[in-house]
Amino acid sequence: MRNKLFTPVTFGPLTLRNRTIRSAAFESMCPGNNPSQMLLDYHRSVAAGGVGMTTVAYAAVTQSGLSFDRQLWLRPSIIPRLHELTKAVHDEGAAVGIQIGHCGNMSHKNICGVTPISASSGFNLYSPTFVRGMEKEELPEMAKAYGNAVNLAREAGFDAVEVHAGHGYLISQFLSPYTNRRKDEYGGSLENRMRFMDMVMEEVMKAAGNDMAVFVKMNMRDGFKGGMEIDESIQVAKRLLELGVHGLVLSGGFVSKAPMYVMRGAMPIRSMSYYMNCWWLKYGVRMFGKWMIPSVPFKEAYFLEDAL
Ligand SMILES: Cc1cc2nc3c(=O)[nH]c(=O)nc-3n(C[C@H](O)[C@H](O)[C@H](O)COP(=O)(O)O)c2cc1C
Numbered sequence: 001m002r003n004k005l006f007t008p009v010t011f012g013p014l015t016l017r018n019r020t021i022r023s024a025a026f027e028s029m030c031p032g033n034n035p036s037q038m039l040l041d042y043h044r045s046v047a048a049g050g051v052g053m054t055t056v057a058y059a060a061v062t063q064s065g066l067s068f069d070r071q072l073w074l075r076p077s078i079i080p081r082l083h084e085l086t087k088a089v090h091d092e093g094a095a096v097g098i099q100i101g102h103c104g105n106m107s108h109k110n111i112c113g114v115t116p117i118s119a120s121s122g123f124n125l126y127s128p129t130f131v132r133g134m135e136k137e138e139l140p141e142m143a144k145a146y147g148n149a150v151n152l153a154r155e156a157g158f159d160a161v162e163v164h165a166g167h168g169y170l171i172s173q174f175l176s177p178y179t180n181r182r183k184d185e186y187g188g189s190l191e192n193r194m195r196f197m198d199m200v201m202e203e204v205m206k207a208a209g210n211d212m213a214v215f216v217k218m219n220m221r222d223g224f225k226g227g228m229e230i231d232e233s234i235q236v237a238k239r240l241l242e243l244g245v246h247g248l249v250l251s252g253g254f255v256s257k258a259p260m261y262v263m264r265g266a267m268p269i270r271s272m273s274y275y276m277n278c279w280w281l282k283y284g285v286r287m288f289g290k291w292m293i294p295s296v297p298f299k300e301a302y303f304l305e306d307a308l
Contacts, residue, residue, distance in 0.1 A: 009052070012246035014159050014213035016052030016095055023249070024057035024099035024162060024217070026071070033066065033073035040085040047092035054089060055162060056098045061149040062142070065102030065170065066112045074100060074149045079156045086157030096157075097215065100149040101164030102142070104173045105131040106255055119173045119180040119187065119196070126256040128281055136184055139196055142170075147203030150212060160213035163204055163245075165236075167262055168254035171197050172219060175236060176228045178257065190232050194239055201243045216240050217249035220306040223261025223296070227254060230306055250307040264298040 006018045022043075029039040039056070046054040059072040066073055089096040105118035108127050116124065121133035134142070146163065153161050165171040173179040174196040180187050186195050201216075208214045218236055222228045228236075237248055253262030260267055269289040276282040285292065 011160070011213045011215070013211050014053075014095060014246070017093060018050070018052040020051045021097075022046045022051050022054040024055040024164070026057045026068070028068065028070040030070050030072045033060075033069070033071060034078050035072060035081045035085060039072075040088055043085060043096065044088040044092060047089040047094035047096070051094055053095040053097055053160065055160075056085070056096065056158075058164065059098055059100050059149070061100050061102055061145040064112045064114050064117060065104075065107075065145075067103035067107045069111055074098070074152050076152065079152060082156035082158075090157070095159040097160035097162055097213070098153050098156075098158045099162040099164055099217065100146060100153070102145075102170040104168075104170030105129070105179070106169060118170070120182055122179075122181075124256055125281075128278060133182070136186065139186070139199060143196070143199040143203045146200045147207040150204050150207035150214075154207075154212055158212070160215060161204070161208065162215040162217055162249060163200065164217050165197055165240075166217045166219040166249075166251050166253075168222070168256050171200060172222075172254070175219075175232075176222050176254070178222065178224075178227045178254070190235055194236060197236070198239070198243070201240065201245070205244050213246045214244075215247040215249055216245050217251055219252045219254075220250050220303065221252045221261070222254045223252055223258035224254065224294075227257070250303055252303060252306070258296070259293060260296045264296050264302050267293050267295050 009016050009019045027039055029036050043054045059074040060066045061074060063073060086096050105116045105124040107116045108129050109115055115132045116129050117134050118131045122131050124131050150161050175193050180193050185192050204214060219228060220230055220233045267289060273282045273285040
């Protein structure tokens with residue numbers, strides 16, 4: 001196999017054996033927010049399949065950042081178990097990264113323990129929940145939680161972290177004019193909307209030092225009118241590169257507003273509503289989902305054109 005895909009590639013301090021990366025896709029294998037044997041076996045098998053790197057998906061940096069009850073919450077008590085996972089992947093010759101993030105308004109009090117937070121207050125119909133806009137004074141502490149997550153990831157033996165700054169989660173909620181209606185220096189102009197991301201990345205890069213690779217997953221477009229578009233995302237990408245990140249994972253879509261822009265194809269209305277706990281939303285989505293959540297046609301490599 002002489003194809004370039006099967007040649008090594010370097011991201012900052014990390015060299016992968018080839019250019020295939022299993023992207024972060026939520027596994028739902030963490031009951032009680034703890035890594036399970038199933039999660040370990042899953043990533044070991046991906047590594048045994050020959051990828052350069054596999055990515056453990058969507059780990060919350062704080063409890064308030066959890067959107068699902070079977071989602072990983074990165075905290076000291078689970079480090080020994082995560083260490084077994086990273087060792088299992090390394091024994092198969094692959095590298096292993098972990099995606100870290102905070103869901104912002106994409107949660108519910110019975111999952112994340114508090115009224116969900118975001119850039120601005122409001123109501124998120126998708127959860128559905130009232131949302132509290134974060135106070136300016138809370139932002140440095142939240143940024144530190146991302147840095148802390150990087151240190152925990154290193155302790156657990158991960159080679160890389162991927163900061164989730166897309167798909168309408170917390171950092172994306174600050175970047176997007178749709179969810180960020182703040183009147184202070186964190187809202188308004190793009191420069192202001194990037195300020196929380198800058199703060200997070202400063203902590204992440206400091207914690208990563210020179211031995212952890214840092215990737216950022218970001219939106220090229222939010223996928224609906226009034227969201228972030230490519231002219232602004234190019235500025236975001238340039239800023240991230242200035243801040244020293246080693247790789248950008250270019251994506252798009254907004255889970256609360258344009259979920260099918262992330263994955264494309266027809267809306268799986270039946271299966272989606274099946275898992276909804278709120279009865280009126282469940283039947284509302286069954287009856288009106290087709291109009292509430294637009295489908296976006298699938299085509300091969302649908303993010304490639306914007307990425308180029
Ligand atoms: C079931 C499923 C779960 C996903 N979970 C995540 C996730 O936890 N984090 C994330 O950044 N993207 C998630 N995604 C998006 C994918 O990682 C990927 O970005 C998207 O499907 C676009 O595919 P591509 O990057 O391979 O073109 C998920 C996608 C699917 C289908």
